[in-house]
Amino acid sequence: MSNPPSTGLRSWLTTTDHKRIGTLYFWTAFAFFLIGGLEALIIRAQLAQPDGSLVSADTYNQLFTMHGTTMVFLALMPMTAAFFNWIVPLQIGARDVVFPRLNAFSYWVFLLGGLFMNASFLIGAAPDGGWFGYVNLTGPQYSPGLNIDFWVLGLQILGVASLAAGFNFIVTILNLRAPGLTMMRLPVFSWMTLVTQFLVITAFPVITVALVFLLFDRTFGTNFYVPAAGGDPVLWQHLFWIFGHPEVYILILPAMGIVSEVLPTFSRKPLFGYTVVVYSGVLIGFMGWGVWSHHMFSVGLGPIADSFFAAATMLIAIPTGVKIFNWIATLWGGQIRFTTAMKFAVGFIAMFIIGGLSGVSHASPPSDLQQTDTYYVVAHFHYVLFGGTVLGLFAGMYYWIPKMTGRLLSERLGSWHFWLTFIGMNLTFFPMHFIGLLGMPRRIYTYAPELGLGTMNLVSTIGAFVIGLGTLALVINVLWSRRHGEPAGPDPWGGATLEWSIPSPPPPHNFDVIPTVTSRLPRWTTEHPAAPSAPGSAVHVPPGSWWPLVAAAGLPIMASAVVTKLLALVFLGAAVLVFGIYRWAYEPFEV
Amino acid sequence: MRDSATVIFEAPDAVSRLRYWLPVLVLGILACAGDYQQSTLHPASDFAGRLDHLFRGIFWWALGVFVLVEGALLVAIIRFRRRPGGDQPRQVHGHTALEIGWTIAPALILVFIAVPTIRAIFASTGAATPGALRVEVVGHQWWWEFRYPELGITTANELHVPVSRPVALEMQTADVIHSFWVPRLAGKRDVIAGRVNRLAFTADSVGTFLGQCAEYCGESHANMRMRVMVDTDSGFAAWVDRQTAEPPSPDSGSLAFQGRDVFGRSACIGCHMLDGVPVARAQVGPNLSRVGGRATIAGGLFPNDTEHLRRWIANAPAMKPGALMPQMDLAAEDLDAIVAYLQSMK
Ligand SMILES: [Cu+2]
Ligand SMILES: [Cu+2]
Numbered sequence: 001m002s003n004p005p006s007t008g009l010r011s012w013l014t015t016t017d018h019k020r021i022g023t024l025y026f027w028t029a030f031a032f033f034l035i036g037g038l039e040a041l042i043i044r045a046q047l048a049q050p051d052g053s054l055v056s057a058d059t060y061n062q063l064f065t066m067h068g069t070t071m072v073f074l075a076l077m078p079m080t081a082a083f084f085n086w087i088v089p090l091q092i093g094a095r096d097v098v099f100p101r102l103n104a105f106s107y108w109v110f111l112l113g114g115l116f117m118n119a120s121f122l123i124g125a126a127p128d129g130g131w132f133g134y135v136n137l138t139g140p141q142y143s144p145g146l147n148i149d150f151w152v153l154g155l156q157i158l159g160v161a162s163l164a165a166g167f168n169f170i171v172t173i174l175n176l177r178a179p180g181l182t183m184m185r186l187p188v189f190s191w192m193t194l195v196t197q198f199l200v201i202t203a204f205p206v207i208t209v210a211l212v213f214l215l216f217d218r219t220f221g222t223n224f225y226v227p228a229a230g231g232d233p234v235l236w237q238h239l240f241w242i243f244g245h246p247e248v249y250i251l252i253l254p255a256m257g258i259v260s261e262v263l264p265t266f267s268r269k270p271l272f273g274y275t276v277v278v279y280s281g282v283l284i285g286f287m288g289w290g291v292w293s294h295h296m297f298s299v300g301l302g303p304i305a306d307s308f309f310a311a312a313t314m315l316i317a318i319p320t321g322v323k324i325f326n327w328i329a330t331l332w333g334g335q336i337r338f339t340t341a342m343k344f345a346v347g348f349i350a351m352f353i354i355g356g357l358s359g360v361s362h363a364s365p366p367s368d369l370q371q372t373d374t375y376y377v378v379a380h381f382h383y384v385l386f387g388g389t390v391l392g393l394f395a396g397m398y399y400w401i402p403k404m405t406g407r408l409l410s411e412r413l414g415s416w417h418f419w420l421t422f423i424g425m426n427l428t429f430f431p432m433h434f435i436g437l438l439g440m441p442r443r444i445y446t447y448a449p450e451l452g453l454g455t456m457n458l459v460s461t462i463g464a465f466v467i468g469l470g471t472l473a474l475v476i477n478v479l480w481s482r483r484h485g486e487p488a489g490p491d492p493w494g495g496a497t498l499e500w501s502i503p504s505p506p507p508p509h510n511f512d513v514i515p516t517v518t519s520r521l522p523r524w525t526t527e528h529p530a531a532p533s534a535p536g537s538a539v540h541v542p543p544g545s546w547w548p549l550v551a552a553a554g555l556p557i558m559a560s561a562v563v564t565k566l567l568a569l570v571f572l573g574a575a576v577l578v579f580g581i582y583r584w585a586y587e588p589f590e591v
Numbered sequence: 592m593r594d595s596a597t598v599i600f601e602a603p604d605a606v607s608r609l610r611y612w613l614p615v616l617v618l619g620i621l622a623c624a625g626d627y628q629q630s631t632l633h634p635a636s637d638f639a640g641r642l643d644h645l646f647r648g649i650f651w652w653a654l655g656v657f658v659l660v661e662g663a664l665l666v667a668i669i670r671f672r673r674r675p676g677g678d679q680p681r682q683v684h685g686h687t688a689l690e691i692g693w694t695i696a697p698a699l700i701l702v703f704i705a706v707p708t709i710r711a712i713f714a715s716t717g718a719a720t721p722g723a724l725r726v727e728v729v730g731h732q733w734w735w736e737f738r739y740p741e742l743g744i745t746t747a748n749e750l751h752v753p754v755s756r757p758v759a760l761e762m763q764t765a766d767v768i769h770s771f772w773v774p775r776l777a778g779k780r781d782v783i784a785g786r787v788n789r790l791a792f793t794a795d796s797v798g799t800f801l802g803q804c805a806e807y808c809g810e811s812h813a814n815m816r817m818r819v820m821v822d823t824d825s826g827f828a829a830w831v832d833r834q835t836a837e838p839p840s841p842d843s844g845s846l847a848f849q850g851r852d853v854f855g856r857s858a859c860i861g862c863h864m865l866d867g868v869p870v871a872r873a874q875v876g877p878n879l880s881r882v883g884g885r886a887t888i889a890g891g892l893f894p895n896d897t898e899h900l901r902r903w904i905a906n907a908p909a910m911k912p913g914a915l916m917p918q919m920d921l922a923a924e925d926l927d928a929i930v931a932y933l934q935s936m937k
Contacts, residue, residue: 302716
């Protein structure tokens, strides 16, 4: 019996360990986060003053498209995946996910899909149709270049990664929980992971279909979206937002899960209303399916449809509000320690409230007619996705990186990171409410001086660079602490859940003995949990495998066929994929 | 127990919070004071007024909730910071009555928002009232076409309407999706291939109102602007008369006369309609019949003066990225002649 290699390039390329895959997700998502942030800074520099001329219209359109696409698909989702990978198996007392090689496959497909999409920059043809890619603008007639092809195929590849990971985590959470860890004892982060993955496996097929139609229209001359031939551009909008709204919850629910772990730990109190928080999450997941047309109030769907989607959207504010109240009640009466993780978690609540409230104003269709497609909406969803998801993920970093690396992040740098980010984001996004209400549409590379919005835009741009400084503090912190951070020990925070019962970083097999769980907060309710006895023999850890990587490589090769017009690549890519899966299937179970 | 005022004063966080709220306040004041020509907060029609009223109602509700909830959060994090020697807090797990309470409270508030919302939805369907001035709006990459079917007028980027008379817009696109938006007069309505969408409004004051396309529509989406000129009844009637009168014909031998000739044998006629030049019947670009009378050209981007007109006709894409009017190869004197002719077409 040989354990898998633990150092060297090969160990990373062949790893099937959920923790190492989590680390790969972390660094890749981090890199894409920096790229997406850089794109945002160029966008803000261009808009600092009216009639800006830093970049051309064409470049700007590529930048805002890639900023959105990158942040959603290549930075935030994969960063949540880094936490799913690292933390969920530890929280449920498992030695790995159910399908470790499928897990590796997900990561490689994600990495290659991201690289494929960004390779378009090298030939100056990055996607330029917006992250929402509305047809018929993105159809062959109005976007004949390769830009949209890179986007369509890149998203298709990324969808494969998300779907594979979605199934993997659902099966893992449902089946690999430690004895006694019933569903209603499951930590909220793992719960929200489960809900998120259900949304992934139901939402991604919808966009897959929408993208297949578009791919066919573009490559084979079909007419799914061509009005002259009886196709309908509004069909795309429905399909895109049937995916797109659940996608919002795919991005926010994991952050809500993180915050629901951090708040109790640093208040020294259990989460207030655990059951209600969990069920609200589930309810939000369900209701998230019935609100998509609130992105389409200016389409003119008619008063009945508008009324329905307005009511549904307002309803979803209720479980969301309930979560917020429960978080505040968790703090209430606690002994709050303001570690950096806690600052970010509280910042999350404060900012998410603003995002939620502005959301109500465009849940009302008539009011939204003035707000949709303006900077007001940009302000709204950055309070949700930056103030919410990103701050939540930052909280998760300060909370769990010590578990991953065995070293604490610097609290001093963390404080700089928090305050710069918090002040920067409010400087950036708060003025955008006014910028939008005073008449500035989104997705414009320049605006007229007559609008009188130069000063506010300048403030917003300065704010963006303050966020940039904050992010720099994070980068330094993460890199510095890997060597010089204080040793964390198994449980630096006094956490309640299982991941804090094992060393940091955990051994490859996580748990010497699979724990038995008797309560929701296993480490708080048992004063001295019985020290698990050492296992009789060393725990076997499966060796790594090359085949997930090989199989994953087939997909971008196939996609390249469309942009190079070399049909042979389809067959080559398919052969690589099938070969990889074949060897994977017949790989000896034990080596 | 210290009283809460001193607590706030002593907490360093409160100071930085103040530092953060101050600019917010300043911005808020700015937003009410300035001269914002494309503002949704300064409505000048019944339709925009209805939307503004609804938004303001929602805003006050939201502000109330904001103050209460952020206030509760602030109190919690200030009052319950860990004190040295503080003991283990009481391990509360939940409270059913509270949960029910804070589920019902937002639901009630939402009722107060939903009812006026649904009323406003049904009042804003865009159905034309009898006697309304009908205008057909056509979005093009990247300019707006306005046609008055009852008056036989076609113009571009500048919509003229009379004050206090209902206007009914029937909106389509010639290519991709655009969105018609003149914030002070009307909320957005998309124009989508294969559909006709409607908007209706009655302007309540005379003036020029800025608008622009609000749906991303390709390279020059930012440059697809427009103006609505709301005029008195007599002012509007005078405009209509100018548009529908016999096209002015330049004196023979003048520069403009020469220009008409050049126009008639240039590529221009492949894309433009111009009443004074019978062969110019194409409808790819804006109708140029009374182009001399417009305040702006090229989707409201440039003032309609000799310099800009000349540069535009020589090389449009250099002034407006992606413009679908190609660079023209015209001799300098031909260019001057065309400009003179177009300027005479008022
Ligand atoms: Cu949505
Ligand atoms: Cu546009």
